[in-house]
Amino acid sequence: MSTETGRESRRSGALVSVMRWMENLSDTQYAYLLLIPVFVLLGIVALYPLLRTFELSLFKLSADFSSTTFVGAGNYIELFTGEKNRFLPGGTTFLPDGFSMSAMLNSALVVTVIFAVVSVLFETLIGLGQALILDQDFYGRRWIRAAIIIPWAVPIVIQGMIFFLMFNANVGFLTPPLADLGLLAPTNTLNDTASATFIIIVADIWKTSAFMALLILAGLQSIDRGLYDVAKVAGATKWQQFKLITFPLILPTIGVAVLFRSVQAMRVYGIIDTVSSCTVVPSLSCMVVATFTTREGTSAAIAFVTAAIIGAVVMGLIVWQGEDAI
Template identity: 30%
Template sequence: MTRTSSRVRSSVAEIEIGRYLPLYNRLSDEQQYAYKLLLPGLLMMLLIHFIPIVWGVLISVLGVDSGYVSQWYEAPFVWLENYRFVLDPRTVVGERFWYSLRQTIIFSVGTLLLTYVLGLTAALLLNQRFKGRFAARTLLLLPWVAPSVVTLLIWRMMFQQQSGIINSLLLSLGVISEPIYWLIGDNTIWTLVLVHSWTQFPLVMIMLYAGLQSIPEQLYEAASIDGAGRWEQFRYITFPQLKPVSAVVVLLMMLWTMINFTSPYILLGAQPPQSGQVSILYIYNFAFSNYQFGRGAAMSVVLFAIAMAMAMLYYKYLFDQDFTEGDR
């Protein structure tokens, strides 16, 4: 790096971070440059991700309720009282929160299973050579590309008990004899799984499809010489070779479903039934209906801890696989 080139550096490179962070001076010129490029992104993440999270944890041990919304810092310190309250199954709130966690698990495991089956089927079909394969792939991706607020409202309309097309179709096909309540009552969670899976299966499909494409052709050639049929090829080559991608799919789908707010919020409308209140929706309604931010924050931290425990698995997997390889 010559001194002359530093004169024409643009303003991005002129920020003197070293003045504030002594450690920074010990980095090489290239490393400093990399950090300068990353600086805006890191600052924003610090402001909106990390500070609020720390703050959220702080609030979860304060008695912030409707009286302290604008003076949260004057709220009394209550130790772990908020956690005890929301996790105590004898209180109404605690009981409902546990129930919402259970519904969250049904939601994420159910979605994972359904999207995986649909996604794998679609990916396998697309992996064959046929006319119109590209068009089919494009069309199958549309549920995921169309804005989810819109598609969720379409499903909400289709699932109406009186006027919805789904009940009307099922009735005329003789599958059911009475119109079903899809959006209220105890089975709402399954409707949620169905609809959310529809919005997410294209993502699973495209990830598995990319995985399928990277399986070496020679494996299949060798297998067919050995007389392996379609099923054997799937069982002993395709499925095991997809394992790394599948692991990512499993963790991402479970995690993202667990923290998904849009699907239950839009699909279930203004008065969501208890059965459809997955944790994040329950916390939202609880916190904003009576401004119990301290307790709401405590529940959020619990949800976060569960999600993080799963994310750990995901990272462990990524690091073991190929994350460090990306270093260049």
């Protein structure tokens, strides 16, 4: 009996010591303590695969996949010097091999950057406009909000099929009017790199503007309405209210929304594969998928470079928004 009592006393004593130790932690130390499980999980699901990818990028597989050869930075050197271009699908290159429009649109890096910049820019502007409208009080607002969400809820495969059919040479109806405006090639539209890139950007804007609108709307809803009452009493116009109250207060929300969308846009693959093909519209993710089964080292090198670019974009946006933005 005394032995059991002693064991229980030691357990209680250890638990009390831990509780007292936690109580003496500062707020910052306690916050980091709570974040430890998140860091561990992040290391398992994100950091380890990234390190494993970097490790694979340092090797080259034999033709029969029976052995590997350590090449160090060889895969990266060949990638940036164009030596890997012959292993990429179609006429795809990693970096542009010239300054012509054709060379630029054959570069997976250039196409990915163009897609990310243009789509995120227009999604942010359209999403901001939608959010400003939905923030107003009018009849049927709930139904309009529900309708705006519909494109975002459409799966990528269905979205791609919709735009594929709209611009298909046999059944499509949007190619002729847009071709008359000079925006698309009049024939073989989905196999023309410039036209297919334009269509894919439009498809992404159509789908993801709702995502931006919802995030920005959440920021608008958090603004104290009393600020607008004070501004009205002071004689501020609608534009002055937006410039001095609305925009500064939702800017951190816009920064987070742009951050999320930029990361996703840099990994574009599904919409390209469903609307056109990776040989027509190259992207970094397309290159990773196309080379994975035959040249694992090349695929890993491209994937790691893509991750590094995404990391640089994320850090740049965080620095631009400031540490309090996220």
